[in-house]
Amino acid sequence: MAKISVKLDLNENLFQKDPQETDLGRNIVRHSILLIDELGFEKFNFKKLAERIKSTEASIYRYFENKHNLLIYLLNWYWEWMKVRIDFNTININDPIQKLDLTINIIVDTANRNTTIDFVDEDILHRIVVAEGTKAYHTKSVDKDNQDGFFLSYKSLCKKVADIVLEINPHFPYPRTLASNLIEMGNNNQYFAEHLPRLTDIQYSKGNISEQAIELLKYFAYGAIYANHSKIKQKNGQMKFKPHS
Amino acid sequence: MAKISVKLDLNENLFQKDPQETDLGRNIVRHSILLIDELGFEKFNFKKLAERIKSTEASIYRYFENKHNLLIYLLNWYWEWMKVRIDFNTININDPIQKLDLTINIIVDTANRNTTIDFVDEDILHRIVVAEGTKAYHTKSVDKDNQDGFFLSYKSLCKKVADIVLEINPHFPYPRTLASNLIEMGNNNQYFAEHLPRLTDIQYSKGNISEQAIELLKYFAYGAIYANHSKIKQKNGQMKFKPHS
DNA sequence: CAGTTTTGATAGCTTTACTATTAAAAACAA
C-alpha cells in the first residue's frame, strides 16, 4: 500500500502552532489519538499526554489552547480526510447512486484505504469520531466555535454528501438533514452495536458490523430519497387528526 | 391545566437517596435543570448548585454520587415521562399510523402537555436532553452504567416506538434503529437549526421549528417504513460494483 | 422528650486546567 504524505489544510484557528510542522506536533497528534481512545475524552488531559510523549504540559499548550480544541482538530482532520476519500473514490464515477453507495462506505469505516498517514492511526481516530464526536459541538461555546470556523470541514463534508443526494433526486426536500443524519446514524449504530445493542438492529451475531451498517444506511438513505409521499399520504390519508391538543 | 402529581419510577442505582422524597431532593432536581441549562454540563458543578439553592456540596453528594449520575437521572426522568405521554396519548387509538404521528409529536417537543410537574420544568429539561443527552452514554463507563440499568428507560422507550413501527409494517427490518434514530435525529435537527444551520434543512425563516421537525421526522420515518426495496434495487440494479476494494 | 435521621458548616485533599519563568537544546544564518 502506498504511503502518501498527506498534509491536510486545517483551519488555523484550531491551533496555536501547526502540529503538522514539527516532530513534537506530530507526536502530540499521534499520541493524543491513542490516549483519548484509551482513557476517553473526559479522563484525558495534557499532563497525561505529556508524560506519555516524555514532554511537558507547557509544551503541548503551545500547540493547542486546550483539550477541547485538540479534539476538534482531530475531528476536522477526520472530516477533511473523509472528503478527500470521497473525492478520490468518486472521481471517475458518473452514476450518483454509485457515488452515494461509495460515500456510505466511507462514512461507515476507514477500511480499504488506499493510503496511510504516518502520524495518524485512522482506525483509532475513527473510534474517537464514533465515541466522542458529538462532544465537539455540544458545548456552550458552539456558536463561538462555529464563528471561528471549527465546523467548516464538517459542514462542507455534509454539503458534499447532500449534493450527491440531490444528483439522485433533485426534488428531495431534506438533503442536508439526510447527509448529517447518515453520518450521525452511522456512528451511533456502530456505537450502539457495541455498547447498547437494544438501540440498534445491527448485531454481532449477524456477522460483520460495518457491512450491516452500510446496508442499514443504504436502506434509510434510499427509503428517504425515493419516498413516495403521495402514496404515504394516501395510506395515512383518512385520519386528519390533531395530535393531543 | 391540571396539576397532576407525578412520581416516576426511576432506577434506584441512579441516586444515593431518592430526591423525589424530600424538599432538598426536589430542590436539587429543580435547580440542577435550570443551572445545567444556564452553564452547560461541563461548567455545571455541585458547588455552584449548592450556592444557588443555599445548601452545601456535601448535602448534594448525599443524593447523587456525581454530576454524571445526576445528568443520567434527569434524562431517565425525561425518557420515563415520554413513555407516560405516549401511553396516555395513544390509549384509545388503534391506527398505528396515528400512534406513530403522535409519538413523533412527543419526540419533538413537550408542547401541548396535559400536566405539569411542580419540581421539573419540562421545557428546560427538553433543552438539556437536546443539548446534553448524548453525553449520558458517550463515556468510558457506558458498559458499567448500562449494567447498572442507567439506560433501561431509554431502551424501553425505543422498544415502545419500535413496536408501533412494527404494527405499521411487521416486516420492517430496522425497527430499533428507526426508533433510536427518530429520537436522536429529532434532537440533532432542533439543535442544528439553532447552532449549526447548514447541517439541517429546518430553518427559522420557514417558520415554526417544531412543526418542521415533525414533518421531517415523518418524512424519514414513513420513507423508511414504506421503502420499496425491490424498486430501489431495480433502480440501482445495473451496477453490481464493489466499492473501493 | 429521647432518639434517629437529615442537613449545614467547615475543613481538607487530590486532580485538573491552566500560566509564568528560565535555562537548555536545536535549528539556522552569516
Next chain:
DNA sequence: TTGTTTTTAATAGTAAAGCTATCAAAACTG
C-alpha cells in the same frame, strides 16, 4: 564556526473542580 533565534524542557505556582470526613444543629419520629 559562532552568534542568533526559535523551540523545548524543567520547574513552580494558582484557581477551580471533584470529591471525603467530621461534627454539630435542626428536623422529624415514636
